[in-house]
Amino acid sequence: MQILDFIQSLIPNLPCLLRTETGPVLSIVSLPFNPLRLACLIVWIYLCLYLVQCFQFSPLVPQKYRPAAYIISLFAGPILLLILLIADTLKKSSQSKTGIFKILKQQLQNTFANMRSRRAERRRDDSTIRLLDSSGRSIDEIYGHSGKKRKDSHILDLTEQLIADALDRRASDILIDPEDEATYTVRLRIDGVLRTVKKLKTDTSKAIVNSIKAVSGMDISEKRRPQDGAFIAKRAGTTASFRVASAGVLSGEKLSIRLLNQEACTFTLADVGLTKKQRSIIKSAIKKPSGMVLLCGPTGSGKTTTMYAMLNEIDRFTRNVITVEDPIESMLPETSQIEINPKADITFAKTLRSILRQDPDVICIGEIRDEETAEIALRASQTGHLVLATIHCDSNATALVRLLDLGVSPLLLSSGLSLLVSQRLLRRLCNHCKKPAQLSQNRIRKFERKGIDYTNIFDAAGCRHCDKTGYLGRTAVCDLMVITDQLKVDIAGNKAFIAEARNEVGKKDSSNLSRQALKKVISGITTLEELKRVVG
Ligand SMILES: [Zn+2]
Known part of the structure; x- marks a missing residue:
């Protein structure tokens, strides 16, 4: 009874709701557009987007038919979807004797929850990094994922995090060295300059070193003799190749990982x-x-x-x-x-x-x-x-x-x-945070004597774009x-x-290089400190 009442209540109102010229909606409020049509259009677009997303992730639709499926969904899809939704709602309502609006609300909630979880899954896929050895075996396969204790998977997570962090920060090298008996330092070379990014306990570091050696095809039990190997990291459709060298040092084992510049x-x-x-x-x-x-x-x-x-x-x-x-x-x-x-x-x-x-x-x-x-x-x-x-x-x-x-x-x-x-x-100055240089009077006099325009000289500051270094790229x-x-x-x-x-x-006579570097300083590309650091 409830359903029939609802449909009957809709039908008499429907013609006047949709009537655009003489209908009550437009006759009461005179707007430059029809709000009902606009609402329908927005709903239509949302439904289209939802359908396109469904096709994108559906394993039932082969890749080559997806463009056709998108086009069909844009024209006929929303109608089909609406009919299915209404039919499904009516069926459920008659079965469970629950109100139509209650079921409709529940279905919409389920749909949104589904979309949210899909999006989260996609984000997770993009950020997940996989380390593979030269024959394409993943680090989990090498370690035998199922048979190991929780401690191993924690170490593998840490190793993957370390490599992902190095990639995010555009590092060219990762150095893992023992600092003393109890701690190891992890340093990254970013734009040619080494920075300490982490200090780890010896046990954890040794386990990380072992997992990297394993994925690089090196002998884990050999800790003194220098070895070298290689591995690759895959993330969000991109691949990075790494070269690894190990050597026994006084208080442990040192690992140098070099990222090959594939660009x-x-x-x-x-x-x-x-x-x-x-x-x-x-x-x-x-x-x-x-x-x-x-x-x-x-x-x-x-x-x-x-x-x-x-x-x-x-x-x-x-x-x-x-x-x-x-x-x-x-x-x-x-x-x-x-x-x-x-x-x-x-x-x-x-x-x-x-x-x-x-x-x-x-x-x-x-x-x-x-x-x-x-x-x-x-x-x-x-x-x-x-x-x-x-x-x-x-x-x-x-x-x-x-x-x-x-x-x-x-x-x-x-x-x-x-x-x-x-x-x-x-190193190039970061354009997001560079600030005009504070030059000493002595230096200004020197520039003036040589007829150099010093108004465009900048200093490094530091922001989130450049990892607080003030420099970005070289x-x-x-x-x-x-x-x-x-x-x-x-x-x-x-x-x-x-x-x-x-x-x-x-001798550190590189006058020509200094001249070239000075040109880059006065055009605001790099700093006087960087000139001094690199060419003296
Ligand atoms: Zn910056």
Whole structure:
């Protein structure tokens, strides 16, 4: 009876409710829109969204039919849904003898609760991180999830949290070291600077170290001998690769975890931070069919990223590009990348010799460490190959001396080299919190004497965007040395030139880099403190 009463009460009112021209709704209040139609439209949109969400998560609808299901749901779905809802409500009401509105209210409550739990599930999926070994086994599988006690799962949670935290904070390295007998410190290298983020008890730390060693394919029982391994972390559709090295130290075991910069292949020379003039010099050097471009700088000075940026300038469809790296940081399309592995006797020198037989146009060498590699690379650069390589040293002059000291002949060096690039990375100021610099009178006088505009110099502050450091990201400063004909003659036989270069070894003379860095300071990209920290 109740249902019939309800429908009957609706039907007589319905025509006048929906009548737009002469009906009571619009005749009483004259609004520029029909509120009833607007309400219907909003309900319609909500129902459409709900249906689309249902299809998105429904395992019954195959992926390829989902777009069609969305379109159908937008036109016919809400009507179908309303009919089903009314029919279901009527059925339940007649069965349980409960009022229609009560059942309707209950059903709506259930629907909203469902939607909320789905959303929460999706959020959890996005934030969950999974650590996998090189064969794709998860850390839980390695540990045998079911048979272990609760303590293990707590440690695995802590390990995953540690890695997720490092990824969130854009860390390039994670260092876990014993501080003393009772505590371990966890430090992150963010934008090239180490920060202590956690102190943990020795027992917990040892368990975390073991779980990382296990997922990296290392021997857990071996605590003294240095070992290395690798693992990957998957989160919300992204993958990060890590390299792990362990070593026994005085009060325990030390672990260094390095995050490979997989975005390195997306950088261009402009992204790296080079000036227009520097970019054009580099571009003309890498356009040539032969010669060697040598990148110099200490560890973590961004040499590899600049090398990838150079490779991005090269047309890799028309030129056969082969790289030899240790390790491969980033996958570069249309390139043959080879990773060296000294344990399996795959060294830089041996790999270089073999790839020379594969008719390469461009050879990229991760790092020149010995005479053999240097010689093969320089000879290749003279015989119709463009060679890009990096060497670990402070400046361009030091690189020349280093190569001569390795045993390379001055003649070979002078004829092979075409460009030297030495590089440093400066932290960029966070744009959300940088504040005008407080300069001393002395410093202002110095700037005025040199005619430098100091009005755009900023200091670091710190906010939630930059993890309270005041800096966010980095930019490169470079010093270029083009090997001109005169320089070739000097390198090949001028003893005074070589002696002068030798004098520079060990000195912190990086006046060119300082000049480049100062330009970045006065244009508000970095700070005077950062200039002092990096280039002195
Ligand atoms: Zn900030």
